[in-house]
Amino acid sequence: MITRLTIKQPDDWHLHLRDGAVLGAVLPDTARHFGRAIVMPNLVPPVVGFEAAKAYRDRILKALPDGAGFKPLMTLYLTETSDGADIARAAEAGLVHAVKLYPAGATTNSDAGVRNIETVYPVLARMSEIGLPLLVHGEVVDGDVDIFDREKIFVDRILSPLRERFPDLKIVLEHITTRDGVDFVKAQNANTAGTITPHHLMINRNALFQGGLRPHYYCLPVAKREIHRSALVDAVTSENKRFFLGTDSAPHPDKDKESACGCAGIYSSPVAISCVAQVFEDAGALENLEAFTSRNGPEFYSLPVNDADMILVRDEDPVAVPEIIQAGSDTITVFNPGTPLYWRVANE
Ligand code: NCD
Ligand code: ZN
Numbered sequence: 001m002i003t004r005l006t007i008k009q010p011d012d013w014h015l016h017l018r019d020g021a022v023l024g025a026v027l028p029d030t031a032r033h034f035g036r037a038i039v040m041p042n043l044v045p046p047v048v049g050f051e052a053a054k055a056y057r058d059r060i061l062k063a064l065p066d067g068a069g070f071k072p073l074m075t076l077y078l079t080e081t082s083d084g085a086d087i088a089r090a091a092e093a094g095l096v097h098a099v100k101l102y103p104a105g106a107t108t109n110s111d112a113g114v115r116n117i118e119t120v121y122p123v124l125a126r127m128s129e130i131g132l133p134l135l136v137h138g139e140v141v142d143g144d145v146d147i148f149d150r151e152k153i154f155v156d157r158i159l160s161p162l163r164e165r166f167p168d169l170k171i172v173l174e175h176i177t178t179r180d181g182v183d184f185v186k187a188q189n190a191n192t193a194g195t196i197t198p199h200h201l202m203i204n205r206n207a208l209f210q211g212g213l214r215p216h217y218y219c220l221p222v223a224k225r226e227i228h229r230s231a232l233v234d235a236v237t238s239e240n241k242r243f244f245l246g247t248d249s250a251p252h253p254d255k256d257k258e259s260a261c262g263c264a265g266i267y268s269s270p271v272a273i274s275c276v277a278q279v280f281e282d283a284g285a286l287e288n289l290e291a292f293t294s295r296n297g298p299e300f301y302s303l304p305v306n307d308a309d310m311i312l313v314r315d316e317d318p319v320a321v322p323e324i325i326q327a328g329s330d331t332i333t334v335f336n337p338g339t340p341l342y343w344r345v346a347n348e
Contacts, residue, residue: 010293014246025327031070035306046077179231195246198275237285244297253330277343
């Protein structure tokens with residue numbers, strides 16, 4: 001049995017850091033394990049342009065623990081009035097590494113997102129020219145579509161035509177939750193990739209209703225049936241280079257999750273690496289872990305792999321995972337997969 005593993009330091013290709021007290025509370029959990037992270041722009045108000053991204057990056061750097069080498073990779077929030085020239089300037093300055101498409105109404109703080117995809121085609125054409133990736137929240141919001149079908153229908157109705165119209169645009173289908181999403185990515189050219197979260201690799205939709213309503217397993221896209229979870233595990237443990245880790249760690253204060261209308265989002269940063277290592281061990285594929293956590297992402301984004309190594313150790317007893325973290329006067333519950341985790345990072 002493998003009990004020790006050295007891999008290149010991982011990156012997180014989809015992360016919510018928020019702002020203010022929450023930023024200060026969650027950032028150390030990411031900076032402890034990850035070299036870089038693609039930082040989501042769905043603040044209130046959203047991070048739409050160059051200046052807002054620069055100011056947000058400065059706030060993140062200021063909140064970093066002393067000596068942390070973590071590097072935030074900023075993104076811009078795509079709206080129907082986004083300015084292609086401003087986006088290009090932010091990319092050329094090395095400030096912004098991707099643009100995020102939220103269908104309006106699809107998830108937390110997505111109201112300023114896109115209603116009609118065709119309105120942003122000129123901006124997408126510009127991004128395609130300069131090689132700036134488009135990150136896609138892949139869910140339709142039509143009232144007649146069942147929530148568990150939102151991803152599949154998005155792939156059919158929106159993403160496939162988009163892929164055909166802009167073959168050179170780099171597109172990442174974010175937080176894939178279905179076999180349909182996996183099959184889509186596999187069938188496309190090298191400009192198409194997908195991120196997958198630790199929680200979607202570990203839970204299926206039963207977790208939401210295990211013995212009662214479990215708000216800390218609620219996120220968007222919502223977890224699907226077991227056949228889908230297992231397709232995700234197959235995708236990440238295979239040798240396909242176009243799947244990489246994006247935790248979608250999305251902290252919300254417990255009071256906002258444990259409510260009559262609870263927020264979507266799972267906070268997983270402290271346990272993300274332990275979870276993913278466990279998934280790979282359970283699948284008998286630890287030799288492919290490093291590609292998923294540390295190599296495939298940089299390759300897609302045309303960035304170097306991190307220099308530093310991460311040492312993972314498998315203990316005989318399950319590792320102790322924190323139940324909550326404190327953020328000002330609020331608590332934030334940490335993802336608990338409900339099954340033991342044996343892997344920990346030895347060189348934090
Ligand atoms: C995210 C959030 O809270 O910002 N929530 C979530 O359930 N994943 C938004 C998102 O990525 O959909
Ligand atoms: Zn997200």
